[in-house]
Amino acid sequence: MGDIAKFCPVHLRPAIPHYVPLLLRSVLPENTASSNNACWALGEITFSSGTLVAPFVPDLVTALIPIITGRRMAASLLENSAITLGRLALVSPDAVAVHLPTLAQCWCSALASVRAHQEKEAAFHGLCAVVRLNPNGMVSALEWFIKAIASCTATRTLCPRSGRTWCNRSTLKRSPFSSSTMRNHTSHQPNTDRLLMVLSLSLSLSLTW
Numbered sequence: 001m002g003d004i005a006k007f008c009p010v011h012l013r014p015a016i017p018h019y020v021p022l023l024l025r026s027v028l029p030e031n032t033a034s035s036n037n038a039c040w041a042l043g044e045i046t047f048s049s050g051t052l053v054a055p056f057v058p059d060l061v062t063a064l065i066p067i068i069t070g071r072r073m074a075a076s077l078l079e080n081s082a083i084t085l086g087r088l089a090l091v092s093p094d095a096v097a098v099h100l101p102t103l104a105q106c107w108c109s110a111l112a113s114v115r116a117h118q119e120k121e122a123a124f125h126g127l128c129a130v131v132r133l134n135p136n137g138m139v140s141a142l143e144w145f146i147k148a149i150a151s152c153t154a155t156r157t158l159c160p161r162s163g164r165t166w167c168n169r170s171t172l173k174r175s176p177f178s179s180s181t182m183r184n185h186t187s188h189q190p191n192t193d194r195l196l197m198v199l200s201l202s203l204s205l206s207l208t209w
Contacts, residue, residue, distance in 0.1 A: 002041035009048035016045060016052045024056065027063040029070050036077045039064070043084035047122065050091040057092040061085065061099060069106045075113065082110035086123025093129040100130055100137030108144040112151040124152065 001019060004012050012019070023045075026038035042060060046053045053060075067073060067081045085107060089096040096103075111127065114120040131138050131145075138145055 002037070002044040005041065005044040005048050009045075012045070013049050013052055016049055020045065020053060020056045020060075024059060024063055027060075027067070029066045029073065032074045032077055035067060036074065036080055039067070039077065039080040039084050043080060043087050043119075046084065046087040046091055050087070053088070054091050057088050057095040060088055061096055064088075065099060065102060068103055068110060078110040079114050082107055083114060083119045083123045086111070086126030089126030089130045090122065093126070093133050096126070097130045097134040097137065100134045101140065104138050104141035105144045108141060108148040112144075112148040120152065124148075 001012075001023065020042070023038045023042050026034040027042075028035055042053075064081050064085050067077060068085065085096065085103070107127065111120065111123055114123065127148075
């Protein structure tokens with residue numbers, strides 16, 4: 001289902017109202033394999049046909065919360081859930097923003113571990129859209145948000161054929177939550193865009209708290 005949504009979305013769109021509820025039933029924290037596949041497929045469907053998924057976003061977010069906030073979840077399941085949640089936030093940030101106080105720390109932690117550059121970038125756009133709507137929801141997890149931003153140290157390269165940009169994988173750091181990364185963190189030059197994002201968010205939180 002995910003591959004169809006990724007490579008042939010036009011053929012899947014008429015059936016989205018039928019397939020999304022079926023995938024939703026497979027998002028179960030106790031079943032890693034089915035949840036992993038369902039989360040990934042839902043993320044791809046949302047990315048390619050977002051407006052058609054909008055009516056299902058509240059139920060999808062509710063289903064993802066036990067996975068994002070659960071203990072001893074498989075790393076791949078956490079990553080797919082975090083990416084899918086970010087894509088859902090791009091479609092309907094209001095539906096995600098109300099849950100930000102519950103999700104913030106675990107969501108940021110999961111996103112920091114994501115190494116797939118394009119998926120991570122889209123998920124962060126969704127996270128920022130949610131924070132704009134509910135900055136107070138990030139207050140208690142501000143440290144984790146900053147660490148998640150610190151994990152995004154990819155350079156961007158312009159494709160001369162398509163005009164699109166992508167990230168250079170070789171510059172992606174490991175999660176800042178790992179000890180080896182924290183030891184070497186001071187050796188990296190600060191990224192101006194990242195720093196400005198953190199400062200602006202901190203200012204907005206201080207003004208609304």
